[in-house]
């Protein structure tokens with residue numbers, strides 16, 4: 001097999017030990033914080049009807065235009081791997097009717113976007129997403145931003161910036177876009193190729209362009225938020241006021257747009273200085289989504305897990321994982337091997353993580369296996385120990401070896417079990 005055959009597809013990654021324990025810690029901590037805010041987990045399919053995404057995210061968005069993994073299946077159905085979680089989550093909630101009127105749900109899992117891979121940008125990446133249904137309310141939006149920052153802090157990430165802005169009420173975006181376009185018109189020919197195309201189909205996306213000349217042009221004209229109604233501006237002001245009351249520092253960024261069409265009123269993005277060009281760890285906002293003739297209003301966000309881990313690595317480099325200490329049983333002779341097999345099961349029933357070589361091997365090979373697996377204690381039993389009813393207990397980090405009887409062995413192993421690292425307290 002060539003090396004390439006051993007690798008996952010470009011822009012996708014295997015996640016295994018020891019890295020996986022970091023993911024598990026973040027997921028466990030997130031579940032704890034989300035429960036404090038009354039959220040429950042859902043798991044929706046990774047594959048959905050293509051149409052769901054086109055209608056929810058908007059057919060002129062980059063995700064729909066350029067980044068979806070879509071195909072026609074054997075039955076002629078047009079399907080897509082989910083590029084984000086909101087559309088599927090809202091489809092699920094719409095299917096529950098009135099029972100989901102004020103649902104608070106979260107999801108964790110892989111998302112797919114056919115983007116050009118680079119640091120922090122993958123074709124398969126993972127999101128932790130949160131959706132809360134309810135009509136527009138500045139207090140509600142602020143509460144969800146508070147949850148968002150609490151989550152990041154509970155993971156140990158604190159050097160982030162929250163950028164907040166508004167899209168205005170549903171009917172106002174078209175007018176704001178039109179007036180923004182009028183201001184840009186005199187300089188339209190100076191824009192980059194992409195932005196000249198955006199000028200007609202989705203003018204607000206020009207605000208997201210990284211090209212220095214486009215940025216300078218955009219900075220020189222009034223932002224679309226200037227053209228929103230006084231009510232929409234008041235809504236944003238109230239969100240900012242409540243966040244201040246919560247002591248959550250945020251920046252009002254009048255040129256923040258977000259790349260998905262379903263947003264109304266409050267939108268936000270969280271950036272981190274350790275991430276380079278792809279500096280958004282997370283984004284969210286309030287939305288109205290139509291599914292099967294039902295209109296659902298809510299607010300939510302998604303955190304890119306790979307990017308959150310990059311930010312965390314920069315702030316708090318990985319420490320020895322919180323894995324339970326492993327005990328390895330070493331046997332000398334057939335009789336001892338059988339007795340050790342029985343002991344192995346007893347230890348596991350007492351929640352002591354333990355392993356042994358199940359086949360007959362030399363002592364040296366058994367120690368090598370213990371070492372490879374990262375065992376911290378080895379219990380050695382041969383015919384002599386069996387006859388005396390004792391065990392040789394070796395600590396692999398200190399090299400110290402003692403002889404103990406069964407009750408002392410169990411006492412020490414139970415102690416080892418309770419010395420496993422515990423998660424940190426809530427900040």
Ligand code: HAM
Pocket residue numbers: 083084085086113115120121122123124125126127129130131280281282283284285286287299300301302303304305306307
């Ligand atoms: P989004 O801004 O498209 O929003 O994605 C959220 C986060 O997912 C981004 O901030 C980023 O951290 C991560 N992300 C996106 N694309 C990639 C990629 N190619 N590689 C690595 N990470 C990536 C949404 O998806 C909305 N559904 C969020 C939301 C939920 N709004 C309301 N509810």
